[in-house]
Amino acid sequence: MNVSDIITQSDKTVFSFELLPPLKGQNADKLYRTIEDLLEFDPKYINITTHRDEMEYRTLPNGLHERRTIRKRPGTVAIAASIQYKYGVPVVPHVVCGGFTKEETENMLIDLNFMGVKNVLALRGDKLKSENIFKPEPEGHAYASDLVKQIVDLRHGKYLDPELKNNTPMDFCIGVAGYPEKHAEATNPDVDLLNLKRKVEAGADYIVTQMFFDNQKYYDFVDKCRAAGITVPIIPGIKPLSRKNQVSVLPGIFSIDIPEEFAKEVRKCKNNDEAREVGTEWAIHQAKDLIAHNAPCLHVYTYGISDNTRQIAKAVF
Numbered sequence: 293m294n295v296s297d298i299i300t301q302s303d304k305t306v307f308s309f310e311l312l313p314p315l316k317g318q319n320a321d322k323l324y325r326t327i328e329d330l331l332e333f334d335p336k337y338i339n340i341t342t343h344r345d346e347m348e349y350r351t352l353p354n355g356l357h358e359r360r361t362i363r364k365r366p367g368t369v370a371i372a373a374s375i376q377y378k379y380g381v382p383v384v385p386h387v388v389c390g391g392f393t394k395e396e397t398e399n400m401l402i403d404l405n406f407m408g409v410k411n412v413l414a415l416r417g418d419k420l421k422s423e424n425i426f427k428p429e430p431e432g433h434a435y436a437s438d439l440v441k442q443i444v445d446l447r448h449g450k451y452l453d454p455e456l457k458n459n460t461p462m463d464f465c466i467g468v469a470g471y472p473e474k475h476a477e478a479t480n481p482d483v484d485l486l487n488l489k490r491k492v493e494a495g496a497d498y499i500v501t502q503m504f505f506d507n508q509k510y511y512d513f514v515d516k517c518r519a520a521g522i523t524v525p526i527i528p529g530i531k532p533l534s535r536k537n538q539v540s541v542l543p544g545i546f547s548i549d550i551p552e553e554f555a556k557e558v559r560k561c562k563n564n565d566e567a568r569e570v571g572t573e574w575a576i577h578q579a580k581d582l583i584a585h586n587a588p589c590l591h592v593y594t595y596g597i598s599d600n601t602r603q604i605a606k607a608v609f
Contacts, residue, residue, distance in 0.1 A: 293382055294465030295411050296497040298336045299525050299588040307609050308527075309592040309601055310339035313365045320371060322596065327379060329598040333605035336589070337382040337411065338375055339500075342368045344391025344417060369400060373407035382411055384467060387443070389433040390417030390426065394442060397433075398452055401443065405462040413467040413500065414439045414491070426477070437490040440466055444495035468492070470499040470526060472513035476547035485520055498524050500591055503531040503542075505574065506551050507581050530578050531593040532600040533571030535564045572600040576607045583608055 299306060309330060314320050327338065343365040350358045372385040385404060387397060404412065416436040419426040428434040433442070443466050445451075449459035468491040471484055478484035488499065499517070504510055510528050517526060533539065539550050539558040554574050561567040579590055590608070594601045 294497070295337055295382065295384060295467060296465050296525065298382070299498065299527065302336075302588075305583045305587050306336040306589045307333050307592075307605055308335055308337045308339065308589055309594050310341065310529075311594060312341050312596050313343070313367045313371045316362075316364055316366055320374065323371070324378070326594065326596055326598040327375065327381075329602050330605060331379065331381075333602075333609045335381055337384055339384045339413060339591070340368055340372045340375070340386065341365070342386040342388050342417075344388060344420075346420070369403050369407070369409075372404065372409050376407075376409060383409055384411040384413050385409065386413045386415055387439065388415045388417030389428055389436060389439050390419065391429060391432075393429050393431040394433065394452055395431070397439065397442060398446070401446060401462060401464070405460075405464075410463065411465045411467070412443065413469070414443060414496070415469055435487075435490075436468060437487070437494045440468065440491055440494040440496050447495075465498075466496050467498050467500055467527075468496040470501045470513065470517070471547075472501050472504045472509040473548050475502075476545075481516075485516060488517070489520055489522055492522050492524055496524065498527060500527040501529045502546060502548070503529055503593055504548060505533075505554055505578070506549060507578055507585075509549070510582070510587075511585065525588045527589040527591050528582050528587050529591045529593060530575055530582075531595075532568075532575035532604060533558065534568045534595075534597065534600060536561050536567035538571075539567075568600060572603050575600070575604050579604055579608045 311323055314323055343363060345361045345363045352358055368385050372383040376383045414436050433439045443464050446462040449461040451459050470488050474481045474484040514526050536558060539555050542548060543550055557570050558567050561570060582590060592601045
């Protein structure tokens, strides 16, 4: 079942969460345990992130430096298929522009289609840590809206190779990202909203937001989207704060605000365990309020940690 149908056909707020594939060299046991800890709360779908290659520099014994390309978290396609068939829960693998050519993207989508995965989240992705601005791959996409168009083309059996015959359509449900407090690289919120509208007009079926800690930011964002003619479902994404330093680190990374009421309580914490408890309680407060305001889905960014997500789910579902 596709995500847009799941959330539009439900008469109440549904639950979903996001996971990271295991680091290279590790097995999937921890990831499976995370899922099993949360199954009793009836997650309607599970997102799986995709990670681009990174540049790693090492000092050799002779003193010279070696640059290596490495993907620290491969396996998105296999993990997605494994989860869907192991647990019977729809999965939403991320498809990103950064680090991938159009052909590599098409091949990933073909693999997903063969495996019966029918939902994807189309993202531009992050820039490399060594770069000041995002740079697409040669023969890759610069914008998520163009990635959405490629996926929509496949709905109509239009592949990159114009000489292919008898092409099989691939009917993916497409999600895209929205930013209640604007994307960190956007000139201003109005430009950011125009970029979001381009993604929806290109064929996106729903929007999931970046994390936020002030629900009013989400409500205002939804109102602005509706006023701009964006009618697709808008799913709030929340992240339970888990470390004390995140109250100062997250705003700089994601261009988000931390309410002073929340930040003040975190600053009182003596250690990460206390900060984690405060962060979980704040997320529960957010979740209850979002459900009271009829949010279509509560999407939790777990980062592979299930205990605080479980506390949130137990409190509200």
